[in-house]
Amino acid sequence: GAVVSQHPSRVICKSGTSVKIECRSLDFQATTMFWYRQFPKQSLMLMATSNEGSKATYEQGVEKDKFLINHASLTLSTLTVTSAHPEDSSFYICSAREGMEETQYFGPGTRLLVL
């Protein structure tokens, strides 16, 4: 099946720094990528949807200037958490979809801890 990777798998940073998380589709063209956030014991919440070459569409309550999403190629999307704060500590998961297929393929997630 299709594979989606994320890097890094875990990151610890100081408050105020920026962190970039990469999401790659390894064997298919990800025309659409999704970024989710999951707090402990909570469900995954969609943060934004990005289509290759277009600006991301953010869900209500998600600050687009804080969570910068770039989807410049069909195999790579990046999420940059700018000026991270401890409340941004969470598990970030990306998923990818090819064309109009309904199935999303999920990455393994990135655990962010902001001290």
Added chain:
Amino acid sequence: KQEVTQIPAALSVPEGENLVLNCSFTDSAIYNLQWFRQDPGKGLTSLLLIQSSQREQTSGRLNASLDKSSGRSTLYIAASQPGDSATYLCAVAGNTPLVFGKGTRLSVIA
């Protein structure tokens, strides 16, 4: 707005038991429903995807059913094993992006 509810929130069973996990959704206008497994600190593994036109899907010891009109899905796990211990999430796809339930945390005791 689509809302997905999973019951129970947590379940502990002895090894070998058959069990059922429940998922309900408020808006029946869905394209499909998917069941995922999530191990602690890990990403999601897709288990079964049921199209809106289907009633059930089976994979090994897993069987998922869908009753779109009543807004319900069940995940049946036969002959449970300790390796089945994980959180099971259901998610529905419709006019909105995937909406997830909070999951059921399953513990299978050897």
